[in-house]
Amino acid sequence: MVLEANNVxxxxxxxxxxxxxxCAVKDADLAxxxxxxxxLAGRSGSGKSTLLHMLAGLLKPSxxxxxLKGQDLYGLDDRTQSALRNKEIGIVPQGQSALQALTVRENIVMPFSLCRxxxxxxxxxxxxxxxxxxxLGITDLADAMPRELSGGELRRMAxxxxAVMKPGVILADEPTADLDDENTKIVLDMLKELSREGTAVLLVTHERDALPYADEVYRMQDGKPLPEKDKN
Ligand SMILES: Nc1ncnc2c1ncn2[C@@H]1O[C@H](COP(=O)(O)OP(=O)(O)OP(=O)(O)O)[C@@H](O)[C@H]1O
Ligand SMILES: [Mg+2]
Incomplete structure (x- = not known):
């Protein structure tokens, strides 16, 4: 088990x-x-992002x-937690997350620049x-600024x-929202490939098309992720 939510x-x-x-998330378990x-599927407002942020070390559970690898993420001091998070957890946040003053390449190597x-x-x-x-098909955009990119290109950059630090876990919050079919496939194939290489991937999604990519599907219900019987 790489990352585990224990009764959060x-x-x-x-x-x-x-x-x-x-109460956005209630007594939730997820491994x-x-x-x-x-x-992780579920209607809007069901607590998916809240759970993801807690898993990511960004939001302390009540x-x-x-x-994370058996260590209580919120029991660590700030510095140790940040270093561990930066090394082990890759996050694709919901919505825009590029640093506008940096090029695409600089944005991508940012986790490395932050913590050596x-x-x-x-x-x-x-x-x-x-x-x-x-x-991800964005080589030509390496020196471009984020404002010059389309939504799909920004998502691929994220x-x-x-993935750049080869983290043990990738947490992706609706990474295919607003993407066309082609970009959706690129993003989902990439996440699948990373999981095949050994990464634990969490994909928060509304899209039914994404579910066949999953090894396990959970649905947020009353603040808890419940396993879905028939993932298709
Ligand atoms: N900082 C906050 N303060 C108060 N309420 C919050 C806060 N953050 C989230 N919530 C509430 O918690 C609930 C769950 O929010 P969350 O963002 O986890 O939902 P979600 O399942 O990710 O929804 P979506 O699919 O729309 O992204 C929502 O009702 C939201 O309004
Ligand atoms: Mg959300």
Missing amino acids: TKEFLRKRADSNVF LEEGKLTA SGRIL TGAPDDREITERAEALMKR IARA
């Missing part, structure tokens, strides 16, 4: 008619394994634990970035950035 709950303070607390692509301890060397990372851009 997330409550938000929010004014509602009956109470001030809103992401090496070499597996796990899909209760419960997130274990225990990281591969410059040459290895440059070669990996080039290989990822080639596989996937290259998530």
